Amino acid sequence: MKKQHVLIAIALFAASLNLRPAINSIAPLLDSIRTDLGMSGAVASLLTSIPVLCMGLFSPLAVKAGGKWGIEKVMGVSLLIIAVGTAIRVFTNSVFYLLVTALIAGIGIALIGPLLAGFIKKYFPKQVPSMIAVYTVALTLGATFSSAFSTPLQNSFDSWQLSLASWAIVAIVAAVLWWSFVRPNDTSLNAAAGTTNVKLPWGNSKAWILMLSFAFMAMLFYSFTAWLPQIIQGMGYSKSYAVMSLTLFVVIQIPVSLLMPLLLKRFPSRRLWLVASAFLELVGLLLLILNVEPAVAASFIGIGAGGLFPLNLLLPIDVTTSAQEAASWSAMVQSAGYVIGAAGPILLGRIHDATGSFASAIVGMMVIVLLMIIVQFAVTATKRKAMNAVLQSR
DSSP states (O other), X not given: OOXXXXXXXXXXXXXXXXXXXXXXXXXXXXXXXXXXXXXXXXXXXXXXXXXXXXXXXXXXXXXXXXXXXXXXXXXXXXXXXXXXXXXXXXXXXSXXXXXXXXXXXXXXXXXXXXXXXXXXXXXOTTOHHXXXXXXXXXXXXXXXXXXXXXXXXXXXXXXXXXXXXXXXXHHHHHHHHHHHHTXXXXXXXXXXXXXXXXXXXXXXXHHHHHHHHHHHHHHHHHHHHHHHHHHHHHTTOOHHHHHHXXXXXXXXXXXXXXXXXXXXXHSOOHHHHHHHHHHHHHXXXXXXXXXOOHHHHHHHHHHHHHHHHHHHHHHHXXXXXXXXXXXXXXXXXXXXXXXXXXXXXXXXXXXXHHHSOSHHHHHHHHHHHHHHHHHHHHHXXXXXXXXXXXXXXO
């Protein structure tokens, strides 16, 4: 890999670190936030759902902006937006204000997400699975660090506001690296962006099936991210154990993401790994229902999530031939997918408020996993041979 591509990969890694801290830093501090601000379960769930909803609503805008100003420049500006949305949380003194910060950070995250597929396909066309792994590992590390260190930071600062705002430092560093290594103002890069005249494939049935697969994955993932600590505490475990289980759920996705390119090279079938990952999530949910050690359940769920996310990111890239196409398909899949996915945490919050228990919600998530498996068979049915042929040629 050339030096320039190494620097670009470093910038991509740093940028990807910032796609989860604004979301994952909330869950460990949720009890303190709810107590100080008097938030109900349903309203608290919006702190996770709003950024996810932004990822859905602003994905088409991201692709249009990338076509007009260049993928690189839009991604660089997005990092600055994330930094602002996170930093101003230090001034939080009301529920409305905190929700506004979630909206700002969510817009920044949303503008990066769909452009990553086109960015990777443009700069690393022969290393797509490996660079998806780099992106996924960085994203997971960001989620891990924010889940693991938000509570210690709160204890150190004696303020959950300062704890939440401290993650802006990571975004600022990433922005400096991005504008230094990727050089978004380089007109030759922008001219080659290949995202002009982008049209999202709303009329393509394959794109809709891909969207459903992504939507079910997102609904489950963000439900776990928002409520797993509270589910475990509801089972009678301590807050520290619950946070540890959430961290385990996140960190175990890292080796899975690193292994996935190797597994795909050995066994290229997308269907095999999609269904296997979904089944592992189902096992983890069953263990929660049976009151088995929550850390074990969180591990199964984390392994499943660690496989589902990069696989769903790969699917639009597999069926497209250019950076422009990859960005447009990813935007369409993520747009509707994240909007549906945002309903997950809200639904769990309402069920908890209505029943005082997460048992019914866990059963509901098991049903979603089963529906997701059905969609996975459909999403791989018509293009499996073609996809395998493409993978074998790489």
